[in-house]
Amino acid sequence: MEMTVVVFAGLLVLGLSGSWLGMKSQMSRIERKLNALLRERGVVPGQESPLSDRVKQLADDPSRKIEAIRVYREEIGVGLAEAKEAIDAYAHSK
Numbered sequence: 277m278e279m280t281v282v283v284f285a286g287l288l289v290l291g292l293s294g295s296w297l298g299m300k301s302q303m304s305r306i307e308r309k310l311n312a313l314l315r316e317r318g319v320v321p322g323q324e325s326p327l328s329d330r331v332k333q334l335a336d337d338p339s340r341k342i343e344a345i346r347v348y349r350e351e352i353g354v355g356l357a358e359a360k361e362a363i364d365a366y367a368h369s370k
Contacts, residue, residue, distance in 0.1 A: 325352045327366055335363050336370075 334344035349359045
């Protein structure tokens with residue numbers, strides 16, 4: 277009985293590690309494709325994207341900060357947290 281549990285646990289660990297390696301490989305392929313799409317649109321992966329004049333104008337008005345974040349997200353295609361960081365960094369640099 278104990279040997280069966282040990283064998284089962286070992287097989288489970290092997291199966292999970294195989295799944296993990298498969299997911300890691302798949303994520304790498306997705307990342308390469310995403311980076312290629314970004315480069316095609318003129319965005320260098322891993323490099324902070326500059327704020328457009330429109331976003332800067334919105335960010336200059338504290339009451340329009342949310343709109344600046346929304347427009348930046350639309351223009352660059354980043355997540356909410358990254359867009360907020362970019363707008364905050366711009367506001368603090370002034």
